[in-house]
Amino acid sequence: xVVGDVTTGTEVLVIGAGPGGYVxxxxxxxxxxxxxxxxRDAYGGVCLNYGCIPSKALISxxxxxxxxxxxxxxxxxxxxxxxxDEMQEWKEGVVDQLTGGVEKLCKANGVNLMQGEATFVDxxxxxxxxxxxxxGSETIAFEHAIVATGSRPIEVPGFEFExxxxxxSREALEVEEPPEKLLVVGAGYIGMELSTVxxxxxxxxxxxxMLDGIMPGYEDDxxxxxxxxxxxxxIDFNFxxxxxxxxxxxxxxxxxxxxxxxxxxxxxxxxxxxxxxxxPVSESLDPEAAGVDVDENGFIRTDDQARTNVDNVYAVGxxxxxxxLAHKASNEGIVAAEVIAGEPAALDQQAIPAAVFTxxxxxxxxxxxxEAEEAGFEPKIGQFPFRASGRALSTGESEGFVRIVAExxxxxxxxAQIVGPEASELIAELGLAIEMGATLEDVAxxxxxxxxxxxxxxxxxxxxxxxxxxxxxx
Amino acid sequence: xxxxxxKLPDVGEGVAEGELVxxxxxxxxxxxxxxxxxxxxxxxxxxxxxxxxxxxxKELFAEEGDMVPVGDVIISFEVGGTEGxxxxxxxxxxxxxxxxxxxxxxxxxxxxxxAETPDGRVFAPxxxxxxxxELDVDIGEVEGSGPGGRISEADVRAHAESAEVHDETADGTxxxxxxxxxxxxxxxxxxSETVSADAGPRAERDTTLAVPATRxxxxxxxxxxxxxxxxKTRDGEAFVEEADVRAxxxxxxxxxxxxxxxxxxxxxxxxxAREETVPYRGVRRTIGEQMATSKYTAPHVxxxxxxxxDELVExxxxxxxxxxxxxxxxxxxxxxxxxxxxxxxxxxxxNSELDEEEEVIRLKNYYNIGIAVATDAGLMVPVVKxxxxxxxxxIADEVQELATKARERTISPQEMQGGTFSITNFxxxxxxxxxxxxxxxxxxxxxxxxxxxxxxxxxGEVVAAHTLPLSLAIDHRVIDGAEAAKFTNTVKEYLAExxxxxx
Numbered sequence: 001x002v003v004g005d006v007t008t009g010t011e012v013l014v015i016g017a018g019p020g021g022y023v024x025x026x027x028x029x030x031x032x033x034x035x036x037x038x039x040r041d042a043y044g045g046v047c048l049n050y051g052c053i054p055s056k057a058l059i060s061x062x063x064x065x066x067x068x069x070x071x072x073x074x075x076x077x078x079x080x081x082x083x084x085d086e087m088q089e090w091k092e093g094v095v096d097q098l099t100g101g102v103e104k105l106c107k108a109n110g111v112n113l114m115q116g117e118a119t120f121v122d123x124x125x126x127x128x129x130x131x132x133x134x135x136g137s138e139t140i141a142f143e144h145a146i147v148a149t150g151s152r153p154i155e156v157p158g159f160e161f162e163x164x165x166x167x168x169s170r171e172a173l174e175v176e177e178p179p180e181k182l183l184v185v186g187a188g189y190i191g192m193e194l195s196t197v198x199x200x201x202x203x204x205x206x207x208x209x210m211l212d213g214i215m216p217g218y219e220d221d222x223x224x225x226x227x228x229x230x231x232x233x234x235i236d237f238n239f240x241x242x243x244x245x246x247x248x249x250x251x252x253x254x255x256x257x258x259x260x261x262x263x264x265x266x267x268x269x270x271x272x273x274x275x276x277x278x279x280p281v282s283e284s285l286d287p288e289a290a291g292v293d294v295d296e297n298g299f300i301r302t303d304d305q306a307r308t309n310v311d312n313v314y315a316v317g318x319x320x321x322x323x324x325l326a327h328k329a330s331n332e333g334i335v336a337a338e339v340i341a342g343e344p345a346a347l348d349q350q351a352i353p354a355a356v357f358t359x360x361x362x363x364x365x366x367x368x369x370x371e372a373e374e375a376g377f378e379p380k381i382g383q384f385p386f387r388a389s390g391r392a393l394s395t396g397e398s399e400g401f402v403r404i405v406a407e408x409x410x411x412x413x414x415x416a417q418i419v420g421p422e423a424s425e426l427i428a429e430l431g432l433a434i435e436m437g438a439t440l441e442d443v444a445x446x447x448x449x450x451x452x453x454x455x456x457x458x459x460x461x462x463x464x465x466x467x468x469x470x471x472x473x474x
Numbered sequence: 475x476x477x478x479x480x481k482l483p484d485v486g487e488g489v490a491e492g493e494l495v496x497x498x499x500x501x502x503x504x505x506x507x508x509x510x511x512x513x514x515x516x517x518x519x520x521x522x523x524x525x526x527x528x529x530x531x532k533e534l535f536a537e538e539g540d541m542v543p544v545g546d547v548i549i550s551f552e553v554g555g556t557e558g559x560x561x562x563x564x565x566x567x568x569x570x571x572x573x574x575x576x577x578x579x580x581x582x583x584x585x586x587x588x589a590e591t592p593d594g595r596v597f598a599p600x601x602x603x604x605x606x607x608e609l610d611v612d613i614g615e616v617e618g619s620g621p622g623g624r625i626s627e628a629d630v631r632a633h634a635e636s637a638e639v640h641d642e643t644a645d646g647t648x649x650x651x652x653x654x655x656x657x658x659x660x661x662x663x664x665x666s667e668t669v670s671a672d673a674g675p676r677a678e679r680d681t682t683l684a685v686p687a688t689r690x691x692x693x694x695x696x697x698x699x700x701x702x703x704x705x706k707t708r709d710g711e712a713f714v715e716e717a718d719v720r721a722x723x724x725x726x727x728x729x730x731x732x733x734x735x736x737x738x739x740x741x742x743x744x745x746x747a748r749e750e751t752v753p754y755r756g757v758r759r760t761i762g763e764q765m766a767t768s769k770y771t772a773p774h775v776x777x778x779x780x781x782x783x784d785e786l787v788e789x790x791x792x793x794x795x796x797x798x799x800x801x802x803x804x805x806x807x808x809x810x811x812x813x814x815x816x817x818x819x820x821x822x823x824x825n826s827e828l829d830e831e832e833e834v835i836r837l838k839n840y841y842n843i844g845i846a847v848a849t850d851a852g853l854m855v856p857v858v859k860x861x862x863x864x865x866x867x868x869i870a871d872e873v874q875e876l877a878t879k880a881r882e883r884t885i886s887p888q889e890m891q892g893g894t895f896s897i898t899n900f901x902x903x904x905x906x907x908x909x910x911x912x913x914x915x916x917x918x919x920x921x922x923x924x925x926x927x928x929x930x931x932x933x934g935e936v937v938a939a940h941t942l943p944l945s946l947a948i949d950h951r952v953i954d955g956a957e958a959a960k961f962t963n964t965v966k967e968y969l970a971e972x973x974x975x976x977x
Contacts, residue, residue, distance in 0.1 A: 344607040350595065375593035410622020412597050437597030437624045 010036040012340055013126060013142035014111075015118045015285065018045020020317030020329030021148030022102050024337045028146075029109040031341035036140065037106055038128055040117040044099040045150055047326040050170040053098060055193055057091040058173060059357050062200035067396075074396060082201060085176050120145075120290035123310050144312045144340045147292070147300060148333060149285055151278040151318035156185060158245050159274050165253045166246070167273045169194060178203050179270035183255050185243045187214040189356040191275035192226065196359050199233040206236040206267055208243060208257050215356065219368060222419045225399040226358045233359075241265060246272060280319040304347045306336040314340070328352050351415065353431045355424035360400050363427035366415030366434045369405050378408040382440065382464025384456045386420045388471055391451040397421040402460040404430065404440070411440035411465065422453050429457050440464050478527050479547045482514065490716065491543045492516040493756045494536045499549075503531045511549055514542070515756050515851075519890060520883035529553030541755065543717050598625035609634040636705060677703040677712070684714045691716050695723040757851040768914035772828075772949035776909040777958040781942040781966040782930055789972045797867055806925060806942075807845065808870035810897060812975045813968035814920060815841045815862045818895060821961040824918040825894045828952050835952055844893035844913055845873060847880040848903075854880040855913055857893040866975075897922065906943040917952045920965070921945035942969060 014025040017039035025037040042049045068078040106113055116128035121139065129137040153168040155161060161168045167175075169190050178201045184191050187209035199205045207214075214230070214237070215223050230237070241257035244264070252270045259265070280298040287294050292308045292315075294300055300308055300315035308315050314336035317329030331349065338345035351366035372379035385401045386392035400420025406413050416430035433443055443461035448454050462468040482492060492514035499511045505525045512523045529551040536548050596613050597620075598606075605627050606613040616633040618625035679700040684692070692699040692714075699714055702722040706713040754762065786809060797804035818825040818841060827836045841862045844855040856876035861869060879885035896913040901924035910921040923943030930939040944965065948958045968974050 344604075344610075346607055348600075348603050348607075375595075377593070410597075410624075412622060412624075436599040437620070439621060439624075441621075 008036075008138065009141040010034050010112065011143045012036070012146065012337070013038065013118070013140060013144070014146045014148060015039075015126070016045060016148035016150055016317070016319075017043045017102070017106075017113075018148060018150045018317060018329065019047045019326040020150070020333040021045065021146065022106060022333075023330040024146045024148060024314075024316060024333030025111045026105060026109045027334045027337035028340060029106075029111045031337060031343075033144075033337075033341060034112075035110070036112040036114055036142075038114040038116055038118050038140075040115070040131060042099055043102040043106070043113075044095075045148075046152075046170075048098050048102065049095060050173060052326055054091050054095055054173045055169070055190075055197070056357060057094050058087065058197050059193060061087050061090070062197050063359070066200040071396070084178055084201065088174065088176055091173075114140075117284060119284065119286045120288075120292070123290040123313060142312075144314065145290070146306075146333065146336050146340075147282075147285065147287070147308070147313065147315040147319055148317050148329065149281040149319045150329075151280050151324055153275065154277045154279045156243055156274050156276055159185070159243060159272065161274070165248065165269075165271050167271055169273070169275055172198075172271075172273050180204060181206070181252070181269045181271075183208065183253075183267050183269035183272045185209075185255075185272060185274045186276040187211075187237070187239075188275060188277060189215055189358070191273070192230070192358045193356065194273060194275065195235050196230065196233065199230070199235050204234070206238065206269065208238045208241045208255075208267070210240070210242045212239045215362070218362060218364070219370075219417065221401075222362055222364075222417050225360055225419050226356075226362060229359045229399070238265065238267075243272075243274075278318065278324055280321075282319050302332075305339045305345065306332045306347060307339065323352060323354060325352065325354060349435065351431060351434045353427045355427060357424065360397065360420045361423035362417075362419045363423035364415070364417045365427050365431045366413070367405055368415060368417060372405050372407070372414050377414060379414065380406045380408050380411065380440070380464050382406070382460045382462070382468070384459040384463055384468070384471055386453070386456060388459075389451075389453060389456050391453050391455070392421055394451065395421060402426065402456040404443070404457070404460040404464055406440045406461075406464055413438055413440065413443065413461075416457075416460075418456075420453075420456075426453060426457055429454065476553060477532055477550050478529065478553050479550045480511075480526060481545050482542050482548050483523065483544070490720070491541050492521070494538055494540050494542050494548065495520065496538055497534055498522075499531045499534075501531050501533055505529065505531060505551065515883070516887065519854075519885050519887045521886070523548075525551070527551045527553045596625060597622065598630075599627075602627045602630050606630045606634075611637065676701050679712055681711050682714055683708050683711045688714055688716045688719055692719045695719060697723045697726070757849075757854070761852050764914065765911050768911050772912055772914060772917070773951060774909065774912065774947050775950045775955060775958065777946045777948065777955065777962055778907050779944045779946075779959075779962045779966060780928075781944055781969040782939050783925065783942050783969050784940045786942075786969055786972045787925075787940045793866075797870065800867060802867045802871045803874060804866065804870050805873065807873050807897070807899065808866045809969065809972055809975070810920075810922065810942075810965075811843050811858065811861050811869050811873070812866060813965045813972075814843060814895065814897065816968050816975065817961045817964040819862070820964050821957055823953055823957055824948070824961050826917050826952055827894075827915045828917065828949065838894040840894065842892050842894045844890075844896035844916075845877070846896060846898035846913075847877045849881045849883065851883060854885065854890060855893065855896060856880050856885055856889050857891065859892065895919070901925065901943070907945045910945060910947045912947055912949055917949040918958075918961075919947050921947070 011034040012028045014021045014028070014035060014037045017037050021037060021039070022043060025035050028035040047053065065080045065082055068076070068080045071078070103113065114128055116130040116137070118126045118128050120126050125139055125141050126145065127137055127139050159166050172194050178198060181204045182198050184195045184205060184207045187207050191207060192214055195205045195207055213223065214227055238257070241259050244256050244258045246253050246255040252268060253272060255267045255269060255272055257265045257267070282294050282298045282300060287300060290313055291310045292300055292313050299321045300319055302308055302315050302320045306314045306316050306320065316332035316336050318324040320332060332347060335345045335347050353363060353365035355361060355363040367375065369379050369381055381403065383401050383403045387398045389398065392398040400418070400423070403417045404413060405415040413430060413433040415434070416427065418426050440461045444458055444465060444467065446458065448458040459468055459470055463471055463473060466473045495513040495515045497512050499505055505511060506528050507525055509525045510522045511525045514521050514523055532550040532552045534549050536542050542548055594614070597618065598613055602625050603613055606616065609630060611630055611634045613625065613630065616625050616629050619629050620626055677700065682699050684699060689699060692702070697719055699719065702714045702718050704712050704714045704718050706715070790804060790806065790809065794804050822837045825838045825841065827838070829836055840860060842857050842859045843861050844857045847854050847856060856879065858869060858872050858876065876885065876889060879889065893913060893916060895916055896919045898910050898919060899922045900908050901922045904924050906923040908921045910919045912919045923945070925940060925942050927938045928941045929936045930941065944962055946958055946962050
């Protein structure tokens with residue numbers, strides 16, 4: 001112990017106040033456990049402060065402008081003026097409201113809040129170094145710890161984020177004045193979401209991607225409408241190239257990329273957004289001091305109760321492995337808190353949905369056709385294109401489709417892929433179907449409101465059973 | 475290589491189950507026929523269970539501390555192909571089906587596959603999955619009643635209940651949810667019988683098949699045999715076995731207690747426990763049952779008297795050295811045994827047993843004297859057989875050996891059976907008089923107080939003398955007070971003048 005240290009004690013120490021940590025802390029407190037939540041930065045974590053929420057705010061704001069500009073077909077003629085600084089202010093307001101809400105919820109539930117960076121001393125104590133000069137530190141003894149330290153953007157060597165023209169998603173989301181030319185390194189979901197935002201702000205966007213297409217985790221037909229829209233927005237794609245170096249020029253940067261054969265290409269830009277993925281934050285916590293194993297990628301391995309190799313230490317969210325999704329983190333946080341409270345909780349979800357807020361949106365849950373085959377099922381597929389949906393046509397957004405993957409015999413729903421308007425909302429019904437063990441018949445026989453996009457889900461289920469009304473059954 | 479399963483053998487007369495105290499082998503160990511694989515504590519003794527095979531230990535089916543019914547598979551071996559083995563214990567192929575006996579393995583596998591899908595997915599809503607966790611049910615083993623075998627909460631509950639019953643039949647203890655017991659696996663000594671998923675904790679039948687002994691047991695325990703749940707059938711009718719009856723009776727008794735314990739368990743998270751529970755089974759339960767049977771069956775009367783034994787003290791001192799030369803520690807107990815036998819020969823009614831059914835009192839012409847021994851596990855009563863035919867030294871030696879075995883728990887059930895009269899030496903821990911409980915169905919027990927110098931009146935003077943307080947408890951149905959007093963007088967005489975024992 002350092003002189004001046006104050007030792008306090010808590011039953012549950014939650015490290016990290018993102019969607020995994022704060023949810024875990026609230027549930028632990030609800031279960032009557034003395035709970036302390038510590039974060040070195042802001043309540044709500046990356047998700048609320050620098051990720052999901054601010055990016056969705058900017059996506060919606062830029063969509064409004066884009067849609068207004070592109071509604072001549074509907075007879076609407078407009079030329080909106082965008083004040084990016086005001087847009088940022090509005091976004092900050094949304095973020096503040098949510099993070100303030102998290103803080104209030106924590107307090108109302110009796111969670112002790114603490115600001116600082118936690119480091120394990122051993123498996124029952126941690127040191128909390130408070131930020132700032134002279135703030136000191138304290139030692140906290142805990143019975144159980146929940147590690148929810150999250151993740152951060154991966155840096156490409158040479159493109160460290162401390163250099164001003166090199167942005168991570170965080171800097172990109174805080175921009176007050178959009179650059180004229182933006183080079184985006186990486187065509188994964190973050191790269192695609194932000195490329196779209198900037199293209200809609202009128203920025204000249206170029207994307208370089210090492211692989212040969214956008215969002216390689218998704219099926220080709222699912223990403224195709226997104227690529228088409230991006231092309232229409234004037235985004236320039238360069239596949240099979242990896243960014244190798246950059247240098248500052250007068251008023252901008254020149255980025256050099258290299259392809260497989262070693263051929264070099266150069267791109268002029270004002271700013272460079274590097275979005276090549278995220279990596280877990282675990283080393284600053286010194287998990288080894290508590291005896292917690294960390295794998296070669298920095299992830300903390302956990303069992304189906306979110307428990308690490310050390311009995312009283314749990315890990316949830318991004319730091320506990322893929323998929324790095326906020327809702328997965330929250331679910332794990334709840335399970336960890338309940339397990340600590342002695343409840344028979346477990347991570348037994350059949351599927352965790354994922355959504356990408358590109359234009360159009362992509363959302364998936366459960367298995368693809370190929371995955372179902374690989375798992376030994378004989379999959380039964382049903383599909384419904386949005387161009388056959390009255391509601392989709394009447395919004396002016398009719399790209400994409402709903403696809404449903406089911407098991408052959410009883411027709412249990414195994415998975416779904418949606419690309420199209422409001423895909424991120426529509427996927428919820430299919431997630432429920434999978435968790436409930438619902439069959440195609442169950443989904444098809446549920447009356448869906450007309451005219452809505454949700455009808456597409458029902459139609460896809462009917463199509464799989466060869467009973468679709470509004471499409472030809474295959 | 476074939477897999478041989480080995481069932482808990484009948485380790486002693488009338489023993490229905492045993493607590494698996496320790497494993498002497500682990501999976502992968504090589505064993506030869508006759509090697510000790512486990513120690514099992516029955517309600518009578520600690521027994522070592524030998525292997526019947528030469529081979530390698532494949533799997534252990536019980537955990538240390540489990541109660542295992544006789545006939546349940548406890549271990550499997552991998553043995554060479556030509557091994558003969560015991561037909562009863564043979565299992566053709568039970569790979570990957572832990573807990574399932576040979577005959578049932580196949581059925582179980584089928585059940586499992588029908589509920590499972592290629593990737594092991596189970597179609598059940600989250601609420602049903604959560605319930606399964608709460609009830610400690612492996613949802614993969616639940617048979618779904620919904621379309622395509624989808625599992626509902628009701629299915630999970632039904633499975634949990636049938637597993638519970640099953641579990642109870644298997645180990646004779648009730649499993650209450652949340653008690654932290656091992657998951658209820660379908661073990662089952664129930665061969666090829668059909669399994670009904672909804673066998674509840676209490677059945678309602680008009681017809682029940684059972685062997686007469688089972689019916690008798692049910693009657694004895696006050697159990698309606700038609701209410702005993704079972705999953706076993708014979709010729710399409712429900713078939714109940716002794717274990718089912720016992721489990722049911724116990725559960726009926728424990729029902730209220732369990733509910734209380736659960737409530738207490740919930741509180742326990744908030745406060746440190748104010749109470750602890752220790753299992754009431756094995757030796758402890760046997761003692762308890764024995765004591766209750768005896769006390770509630772035989773009307774006890776205790777006769778108290780004191781033997782003056784100065785002469786015995788001297789005699790023992792004289793003989794002790796001689797005995798020691800022969801490697802024997804001559805104890806007072808040997809003399810007491812001899813004196814008791816002399817008394818019993820004069821008053822055979824104290825060496826008897828009441829057979830109410832036959833309406834006779836059986837007088838024994840042999841003298842097997844039980845000696846109560848306090849052990850860590852509880853009271854045990856090893857029996858010195860045919861005391862009348864043995865010499866002092868022989869008796870002293872045997873008492874010593876039996877007591878040691880009892881304390882070390884290496885005594886065999888046979889060494890604790892066949893007693894005709896018992897002695898309890900509570901005086902070893904101090905005290906003068908007590909009211910011992912007869913070792914039923916015997917009809918008398920002699921309690922010994924501590925040998926000490928106490929004031930006695932001799933020729934009108936109070937003097938110090940070595941005395942041995944005697945407490946003789948008798949079954950007053952068979953023995954009257956006068957006989958008890960006379961017997962005690964005889965014993966006193968022999969103890970007062972030990973040379974008489976030579977006659």
